[in-house]
Amino acid sequence: MNTIIVPLLGPNLGSILAPLIALLLIAIFFGALLGFAAQKFKVSSSPLIEQINALLPQTQCAQCGYPGCKPYAEAISTGEAINLCPPGGEDTIIELATLLDMEPLKLNHQNSQEDYEDYKELPKVALIREEECIGCTFCIQACPVDAILGGPQQMHSVITSECTGCELCVAPCPVDCIDIIPLSQISPKSLPEKSLSEQACIRCGLCVDVCPVDLLPQQLFWYSQGKAYEKAKQHRLLDCIECGLCHAVCPSHIPLVQYYQAAKSAIHEQELKHQQAQLLRQRFEFREQRLAKEEALVEERRQARAELVQTKSKQNDLIQAALERAKNKQTNTQDAQNGS
DSSP states (O other), rough: OOHHHHHHHHHHHHHHHHHHHHHHHHHHHHHHHHHHHHHHHHOOOOOHHHHHHHHHHOOOOOTTTTSSSHHHHHHHHHHSSSSTTTTTTTHHHHHHHHHOOOHHHHHGGGOOOOOOOGGGSSSEEEEEOOTOOOOOHHHHHHOTTTOOOOTTTTTOEEEETOOOOOOOOTOOOOTTTEEEEEGGOOOOOOOOOOOTTOOOOOOOHHHHHHHHOOHHHHHHHHHHTOHHHHHHHHTGGOOOOOSSHHHHHHOOOOOOHHHHHHHHHHHHHHHHHHHHHHHHHHHHHHHHHHHHHHHHHHHHHHHHHHHHHHHHHHHHHHHHHHHHHHHHHHHHHHHHHHHH
16 A cells, blocks of 8 residues: 555655555445445334234233233234233234234133233232342342332332233242232322331431432431421432332331332322312313403403494484484475465
């Protein structure tokens, strides 16, 4: 390369540009090679697969025999049966049959872990009996949507809003402390009852030292226990990740995480009530505005009718006056003719 460029550009400039040009040519070569490979080995996603996947319940439960809903959708597109999804049930089968223009099939109950009648109570969620949990993390590893929080030898908890009820966490649990229940049975957490091992807070500060998000667990415990939820929010209660470290180091055995969960549930309920109140207020204001507009429209129409009546009355008076003048004129004319 140098033997070609240096004589053309001179010894100084050629020695500088030669490596740059060589690198540019190498980059162009490998870029073209990668572009060719991308086109040659391109994997295109079928629109049909995406449509089928959109109809599946996305529980990722693997009861169909495939590791998730997307692989099952790919299998259906290549001829697999459409009746292998227990959580989707008959509704999903009918939708798939309509999409694929085929006859609906009955649900294959062999894929169900229990009788299909139980799936009519969907949606379901997992519930961990936290007092029995040993912190093995097996359920966390099994959850396909990361809906379980916790750490090794720490209490685990399910994020209800993220749980799909796939039941994959039940089998790995060595102490059988996970229940699958209908979502309607989930009630807001209440403040835990004081156990025999729980003692009063001694203000040791150990919980503050271990908090991974720099909170004040001691303050949050007092506010949660006293139902001072506004102060708890000001002290970043909602930033708590419920890792359980504060609970683990507490020498008074105070179930701090349970207090935080109860307070968060109460705050969430308060926010829902506030949102409902705001919605009702808006509806009331909109109603008042509507009634005011209707009343103003009625008043405007009434005034228009009154003005119309008054205008017609004036016109009638003018007509009557004109008739009286004409009648008087005619009478005077007749009198004058008679007198002459």
